[in-house]
Amino acid sequence: MPKIDVNEARKLAKLSRLEFNEDELTNFVQEFDKTLEYMDTIKKVDTSNVDLHEKTINAKKQLREDAVQESFTQEAIIANAPQSEDGAFAVPITVEEGE
């Protein structure tokens, strides 16, 4: 039975980009333990004969043709942006490279 401790919970929170105070984390760990116990029940099902790559329901053969569709206007794209400048989304200076 997997158990999760506060450290792991902290790592999860970081991965989720969520902040919790110590009380919330402790609470979360307690609730989580119960949930994990419940989820563990799937272990009892025999899945040795399951082929996950079997043709799925709704298998669609037609892919999209490479034909240009009209894009949205710049205005529409940034209309909901909390911060924007000259048509671009604006964020604080981002130093590190992405992927």
Next chain:
Amino acid sequence: MKYETVIGLEVHSELNTDTKCFCGCKNHFGGEPNTHCCPVCTGMPGALPMLNKKAVEYAIKMGLAVGCSINEYSAFERKNYFYPDLPKAYQISQMEHPLCMGGGVEIEVNGKKKFIRLNHIHLEEDAGKLIHTNNGTMIDYNRGGVPLIEMVSEPDMSSADEAIAFLQKIRSIVLYLGISEAKMQEGNLRCDVNVSIRKEGEPLGTRTEMKNMNSFRAVARAIRSESQRQAEELDAGHKIVQETRRWDDNAGKSYSMRTKENADDYRYFPDPDIIPIEVEKEYVEHIATTLPKLATERAKEYVEKMGLSYNDAELLTQDRKIADYFENVIKTFNQPKYVCNWILGEVFKKLNSLDNEDAEIDISPENMAKLLQLYHSETIGQATARQLLDEIWGTDKNPEIIVKEKGLAQNNDTAGLEEVLKKIIADNPKAVQELKAGNQKTMQFFVGQAMRATSGKCNPKLVNEIVNKLIK
């Protein structure tokens, strides 16, 4: 050498499809920010991906061209991480079931041939662009969603030269297939390098990943720098840290970006919005029939049908654009060997002098043919030909007109030249002696003198002939 270097490359090539990978927005370089966007490529709530048929086709094409096996079952996965250029906070990519597996290319370095294996090729989407200003960072999603193929090699390369040869081969094939512009400086060909070192016979060392090289030369510099850095570390008794490093070409150094501990878990899982593709054999066979003649085939043709040497044919066909150009020139001026020599000689020299890896031949094939016609018929001499090449480069100018206007035509009047040379011979008995003694270099002196006397308009070949005749 104390250590041997082990290099693996991950090459990304932007595909030049008309639309993005998962939506119908235009796949277009440039334009005002966020003007080629829609809810899908900007990650709006409720948007869903629609896979581009052509992107899949191009990926398969590349796979076939490098000898990959094409997976019958291929699926897309989400690579989850937070970064402002990633609108959905996940990149749609492939992991467990990429489109193409295995494959590889043959490279040649210093006369030695080597086969570099590929691990796989997969299809994924590009992120948006970040523009850094003094006040903050601006995000433009025009590039977001553009289809990319990622080609991952096995760690089969052992030097910077081999890595560059590999990159050039890949680029050549991509261009031959016509699936990408493959310009490193424009960002449609990118490369990450994995470098590790080890003593001979030992298992693989810890590798580091390097990013941010914007040219083949930078890749070479980065590899050399990193393998040296690692050697210094090991020699000093330190361990190599598995990390990602950012190459700074101006400084000639790399900097640590993030270690494994700091990096977020990508939590790859199959993207439930995209049905796995069933790639049918007939479809793959159909794509195979649409493959254009690749370099080796064309080179073979040049050798067999045009009588070019194998080496020349190889050099000429390395870059599809050069080979296409060559073929266009000989349409008008059907002297394959002559054109080949000119391209491999003067034109390549010109290209190298431009200090831009992505530079192309900037003279129309028709005008180039005209220039060569003038040169071949001895209407102009070598010096003039070179001069004209420079002058009409990047312009539409017709070399025939320039020759007429500037009176650059070589003087092929034998009789007149003979008169001139008779005088020069008479004035330079010592040189004549040296020439008769067998010193061929002295002929250049006579050519030089004749050039002066005729204001550069004599034909050196004729000078040669006449002088030899006269001194007998």
Next chain:
Amino acid sequence: MDYLNMNLWQVRDKLNSGEITSVELTKKCFQRIKDTNDLNALISTCEEFALASAKKIDEARANGAKLGALAGIPIVIKDNINLTGTKTTCASKFLANFVSPYTATCAQKLIDAGAVIIGKANMDEFAMGSSNETSAFGIVHNPVNPNYVPGGSSGGSATSVASNQCFGALGTDTGGSIREPSSFCGIVGLKPTYGRVSRYGVVAFASSLDQVGNLTRSVRDSAIMLGVIAGEDKHDMTSSAKEIPDYEQAITGSVKGLKIGIAKQFFNDKLNSEVRESLDKAIQTYVDNGAEIVNIDLPSLDTALAVYYIISSAEAASNLARFDGVKYGVQAKNFNDIVDLYFKSRTQGFGKEVKRRIMLGNYVLSSGYFDAFYRKAKRVQKVIQKEFEQAFKKCDLIVCPTTANPAFKIGEKSNDHLAMYLTDIFTVPINIAGLPAMSIPCGKNKDGLPIGMQLIAPQWKETTLFNAGDFLEQAIKEGLK
């Protein structure tokens, strides 16, 4: 004439005959909304847009133009469905100011069929919940008894239909979010086969389980609405090209020869006795009219809930990562840098349940746990799918309770999240198996709270649901029970 009490198909006739105009009808609906404001069924209304649509339809009707199946009929859509120009909040603080720049395909189909969309329904935040108590815009009350929950996550849609604010509503169902509130409020709720209706424009919760469906006051209404929203959409790769039958025509009035599958796993001793009684009566009615009972076995049924929480949380964690405060939504006020911006915006914008599911989702996707949880869950999902396939070889329809108990009191389960999850125990397996299912009211308990019966059909056989559902509906009306 109490038009608002009518079914959709009845008011359609009234509109067609000219007895009432769409504008008049729409105005009545808005009045009703005002009168029942305390139920808090809607997050926003679009009066101007609605009246303009209604007027256009009335004019078209007067000109004898050909009209769509829902012409002039006021409809509500859940607030996780994009409609250009309206706020689409998903009942979250995060999207409190988000204005849709585009319209979901299912909403567009309604509009193309002439429907008059009058408002956006309240819901559990980001569709995560079973009681409509997690909305950032206040809880919704069950119109049958306002001290009770309407169910969730499409609680607002259910309450709106059940309180006669509209003639039909769109909801979404990921683990029971249409069927459970329909059961609690005493109306008809349909979750179509996965892929029957396009998800484009519907804010994703769990992409492989979400499906748009309808909530209506009668089965015939449901058939009419499905006929409008069903269909392949090139914007949604998971939508199906399967042909769309005439769903209204599927209602024949007879259930002779219908093979009804009963699984003991659905009728265990945990079942509330009044629910049991109600179901038994309904099943007996079928049998009395020519249907036969077949015993079927669904041995892995009790693992469906765990499978559901693993898969849905994983997909949700990924789907909700796009809410980062950069491109849309509410941004935190004070932050030091981009990383801080993410943390603060998300922490301030999301409610407790949403955060819980995101954490759970990231847990089951983490390397180290991925195989044991996510991958294993996907395998168990296949086992469950196959068990249903086997069962449907022996029967045409499976019948069971929609929920083990009728509606519970507001606040009763909100502190015990596991107890809350367990209310979905009979609805969740259907999403896991991708099947169509409908909840129809089949009785009331002694406190007058509705009891719902769930009909489950094989993939693409919504026709069976409509036929069997309508039959029982008529039977109950005629007091055959």
